Amino acid sequence: MENRLYHKKRRSWLLAGTLSLGLFYSCSDSFLDVPPEGQAVETQFFQTQAHALQAVNSIYGNLREWNNIAFAHLALTTVSSDDADKGSVPGDAGFMNLYDQFTVTPTEGQLNGYWVGQYQGINLTNRVLDNVPGITMDEALKTRLLAEAKFLRAYHYFNLVRAFGGVPIISSVPETPEELNPVRNSREEVYAFIEQDLTEAAAVLPTAYTASDVGRATKGAALGMLAKVKLYQSEWQDVLSLTEQVMGLGYSLTPDFYQIFRISGENNSESIFEIQAQTIPGNCDASNSQWAEVQAVREQFGWGFFTPTEDLVNAFEPGDERKEATILFRGETTPEGDIINPNAPNPRYNQKAYVPSSVTQVCGYGKDQNIRILRYAEVLLMHAEAANELGQTGKVESSLNMVRERAGLDPISYTTKEDMRLKIWHERRVELALENGERFYDLVRQGRAEQVLRAHGKNFTAGKNEVFPIPLNQITLSGGRLEQNPGY
Template identity: 50%
Template sequence: MKNLPQFNTYFRALLAGTLLLFGQACSEEFLDKRPQGEQVTEDFFNSQEGAVRATNAIYWQLRQWPTHVFSFIGVSSITSDDAEKGSEPNDAIFLNEFDQFTVSPTNSGLNDFWTGQYLGIAKANQVIQRVPAIQMDTTLRSRLIGEARMLRAYFYFNLVRTFGGVPLITAIQGDEAPATPRSTREQTYQQIETDLRAAIAVLPEKSQYPTTELGRATRGAAKGLLAKVSMYQGKWPQVLQLTDEIMKSGEYDLSTPYEVIFTEAGENSRESVFEVQAAALPQCGGGSQYAEVQGVRSAQAGLGWGFNVPTQDLFNAYETGDPRRDATFLVRGETTRDGYTVPQTAINPYYNQKAYVGLNESRSPCGLGDSGKNIRLLRYADIVLMYAEAANELNQTPAALTALNSVRARARGSSTTVLPNVTATDRTQVRNAIWRERRVELAMEHDRFWDLVRQGRAAEVLRAAGKQFMQNRNEIMPIPQQQIDASGNVLTQNPGY
């Protein structure tokens, strides 16, 4: 395996006033998938063009290694019963700690994850604080600040789900600023909600952007993220209201066939609420390693490093004939629609098809490590299932069943023999059916572990899957020791670590 990039910047340095905008980060046209390459100057925040570039730098951070590649996969997926480390047994052994919940404060992947989220926050803070003073189109200015606030909320949502309460850095900090102590979990969620409500107030809907700007934060994406944030706090009336508004907006639907969603043809479709934009540019530099690290690993025509592979337990979770299993799993010996055959010699029996880049899809000349595979962060089916769960919790079970069955109807397609409608009326049975549907519909999409934690089932389910999960400890991860040291012990460790 190639040498893995390491981010050794300490906590306070990450939050310093210098904006880390280099290379691809500086192009105002990145979301249009064009080349980039300009460097920051002292007068970067003195023009409308600079404001757009600064905002695009936050999006650039979304596809970087510490934000959404190795560490993100370890924290959000390998921890679940849907996935295991995969690859060669002796490769990237630090990921075994996520698989078995033996992760320690010195785990390098854990520090990468922290770093990636706070780099995004630092860039968002620059836009939120400095763009208001720029003489520019006022509507655009408000929109860019709204984009930054939604993205900052997303980074903090990843942090609070992973670590509990974290330092709330909402303004530019200089090199000499004292380290910021941790806020509580409740305070962190309050800040996330404040940012999202501010974003909702100013962001356009998806259809109001030109096609060249697809992928930007939208009102629907901010509402969807706020709905999920509310779900994690058990605020069911808020979840119901927000998801209902999204479903009635006319911006999204379930018309995209399930097997198309994760292909190049499915990017930014009616299913897409928010996804990270990547591009296979002729001159390279527009992609991400997200697909590469999960690709089929084999000496014979391998496509990647083979990490984050689906488990047998997930394979068995699908109902007989559910087409979503075939759209999620790549199996040894299988030949895909584009003509790729998974070698029988592949190291692992299964691979994540949702991260697969087809032979007939755009390819970067720099290889799969520069893949144009978009990273799906929030889908419309998730919105519908959140609505179903909220309706059921609020004793509106008929509405919950209608929403739940609409997701199943899309999955079964034209078949009349698979995935029949759920007809249970008992609220507990319907809740369990929704939870099961979330697992198979959103499999390998980085929700399962955090879903189990919020549902209060993590210990039961993960122990049954053979993981060494300890209740009242492993629901959150340890604070990286590197960050505690850099803070001069201002940051405190989570209990049990």
């Protein structure tokens, strides 16, 4: 029997995510306190410095919106990989099996949700970039806010290009019918646009903020994200140079891998960019992240979706401390003293999404659990991968083994560049598992998605399933100007 509470809550958040791209919601000066989407637009906006801050804050608030971090995001990036199964119970959200088996069609609703969520964020960034330059305000702050908006626009486009391939580039608020319904740009054009935004942002953003602004985009975030964009294009020299710039900014691995994903470990020395989530007293509508809730232990904490596969469990080497920090087993007792229901419907859950019951949760489960987007460990792994491709053995071993040693493992040994390449890819899997949906996109960029996913029992077809279908609803709204991906 399907979970009625899930359907009720899901509908409410889907409705909350239907903000028209032509609207803009206001917020207070607090970085995290963003009111529910769909509020009335102020008649006069973009007039003051406070308006500029509110506008940029709204972009950050949109990052944790349902379509951007819950079902749509996890369907495309996580259940599609060999790291996670649908989870929950067989009769609940059966459409997730379409992503698991790559039988999804252009009419499936999560596709449209993900598309809308990303472009909603892009619209908010464009409104800032179009209007904030005309505000009379502190010029240094203005320059920084515009750089933050460019970083966030690049982040949304990076999500889109990996999911759908070439997508329409909208660089300002549309005004004409043609601008409202643009054709698709090529994959290469989208990547070039992302690179320009990140390069310009990195030139301006500070390396750190005061406590009240922790969580905003930094120089390290822009450089690290640019390195990742270059990684997806196999531009190895640029990846090496950019990661080394980040490595010189003072980040360090935290000693305890498990603590990275606890609330006390948010925005630590390893954190480069996280989506901020926090319970706002008296404003549960603004405390709206459901990333943890949809993955938490069913019938105990949350909904129980996106559960670790047995293949992922077996991927961890003996003694790898990351296994216990990533996989929450049915019947175990957590370090915080929670006894995981031994009769839970699924044998395993995502421990990176676990929030102890001792944490006050006034507005629902996991509302204070940040979503880790980029960590220093990933920068080290990108550095190792680029160095390996360029034949710089010393750099490969240094960066890779820093990550392994933190996990309690011995330094790696290898024989050839090809052997090391596979070891680095494996290290990415176990380090980043169930964190931010990297595994599927990694398999695609590595050219081995069909091999790995078919071995896992998935119906992946090379030349088609590297990207998802363009939502039919968007093609219809464009009057047919948007072209579908091949095979769909």
